[in-house]
Amino acid sequence: MTDAFFPLGGTRPRTSVAVVGGGAVGGMLAGAMAKAGHDVSLCVRSPFDELVVMAGPLEERIPVRIVADACYARPVRWVLFAVKAFHTLGAKEWLTALCDEDTTVVVLQNGIDGAERVRRMVPYATVVPALVYIQAERESPGRVRLNYNNGIEIPADREAERVLALFDGSGVEVRPRRDLTTAAWLKLMLNVATNSLTTLTLRPMEVFEEERIRELALGLMRETAAVGVAEGARLTEEDVQRTLESTSVFATGGTSMLHDRLADRPLEYETLNGAVVALAERHGIDVPLNRAMTALLGALRPLPVAKTAPPKASVLP
Numbered sequence: 320m321t322d323a324f325f326p327l328g329g330t331r332p333r334t335s336v337a338v339v340g341g342g343a344v345g346g347m348l349a350g351a352m353a354k355a356g357h358d359v360s361l362c363v364r365s366p367f368d369e370l371v372v373m374a375g376p377l378e379e380r381i382p383v384r385i386v387a388d389a390c391y392a393r394p395v396r397w398v399l400f401a402v403k404a405f406h407t408l409g410a411k412e413w414l415t416a417l418c419d420e421d422t423t424v425v426v427l428q429n430g431i432d433g434a435e436r437v438r439r440m441v442p443y444a445t446v447v448p449a450l451v452y453i454q455a456e457r458e459s460p461g462r463v464r465l466n467y468n469n470g471i472e473i474p475a476d477r478e479a480e481r482v483l484a485l486f487d488g489s490g491v492e493v494r495p496r497r498d499l500t501t502a503a504w505l506k507l508m509l510n511v512a513t514n515s516l517t518t519l520t521l522r523p524m525e526v527f528e529e530e531r532i533r534e535l536a537l538g539l540m541r542e543t544a545a546v547g548v549a550e551g552a553r554l555t556e557e558d559v560q561r562t563l564e565s566t567s568v569f570a571t572g573g574t575s576m577l578h579d580r581l582a583d584r585p586l587e588y589e590t591l592n593g594a595v596v597a598l599a600e601r602h603g604i605d606v607p608l609n610r611a612m613t614a615l616l617g618a619l620r621p622l623p624v625a626k627t628a629p630p631k632a633s634v635l636p
């Protein structure tokens with residue numbers, strides 16, 4: 320691995336880490352854990368021979384064990400859980416095989432209730448929610464491109480020191496947050512706008528340079544902030560404006576949902592805009608823009624294949 324995108328390795332003793340989900344985030348984090356010197360198993364659904372992580376012109380083969388069958392898994396100290404929210408239940412056999420009461424599961428998913436879902440499945444393990452500020456994409460099976468790495472946020476509780484130590488030397492910054500509810504709604508505010516609008520326009524983050532798209536994004540974020548406040552988050556108009564401005568750091572890359580749309584995979588909108596709609600109903604808050612995004616994203620069908628076949632010979636001059 321090249322130091323340029325995973326800086327020098329950590330000095331902590333090797334610990335066993337299983338990463339569940341060998342896609343964009345899981346692949347990138349498996350690389351980070353290997354760089355930190357840990358013993359890494361990558362638990363995948365669709366097997367591939369090797370993991371390669373790319374960043375700009377750099378390309379690294381990552382020394383991880385790729386495991387495709389949960390019957391070979393044994394309890395480990397750490398699980399990094401990085402499947403899409405709607406695949407959580409399907410990954411239950413991994414969690415069951417990898418976890419005992421000494422295991423800590425870090426849940427790296429968008430949305431606000433991922434950790435809770437995992438906690439219900441392995442109540443004997445320690446579960447830590449993480450907010451992911453990493454922008455990555457799966458170019459093909461086992462090949463992951465890292466576009467932007469601004470680390471992860473976790474609760475500033477008694478597990479925080481251990482998570483910081485795990486990531487020491489990994490190249491992924493870990494920021495403990497005292498008020499994770501507010502931090503989680505800030506991340507959700509970013510996702511309800513960026514994931515939906517890049518997916519519907521089929522454009523990367525540069526779409527937020529367009530004035531009318533910025534207005535729409537602000538509307539989606541304000542609705543989300545109102546629901547977040549009702550749920551106990553402390554959010555202001557300044558947070559909304561700052562979140563919109565933060566889209567410029569991701570400019571050339573897309574979102575996880577845009578990549579799913581382009582690859583004709585299921586879209587994670589129910590845990591983003593859909594969750595805002597569901598919670599808004601509970602609080603009697605109207606969120607028409609999030610309702611519209613949920614309806615539009617739910618109605619999408621596979622992209623039409625371009626008609627590139629040449630005209631029949633009989634119609635050629």
Ligand SMILES: NC(=O)C1=CN([C@@H]2O[C@H](COP(=O)(O)OP(=O)(O)OC[C@H]3O[C@@H](n4cnc5c(N)ncnc54)[C@H](OP(=O)(O)O)[C@@H]3O)[C@@H](O)[C@H]2O)C=CC1
Binds near residue numbers: 575
């Ligand atoms: N990509 C990004 O930039 C960001 C993503 N996130 C969040 O991170 C989470 C993961 O997203 P991302 O990495 O993009 O998703 P990907 O679709 O790239 O990767 C998810 C992986 O999970 C695998 N998977 C699904 N079910 C199982 C199972 N039962 N056992 C093992 N593996 C399984 C999929 O396998 P298969 O190959 O068979 O489909 C896939 O490789 C999501 O919640 C997303 O919103 C957050 C911030 C940024």
Ligand SMILES: CC(C)(CO)C(=O)C(=O)O
Binds near residue numbers: 429574576
């Ligand atoms: C990269 C980022 C932060 C963009 O909103 C993201 O969370 C995603 O793509 O799902």
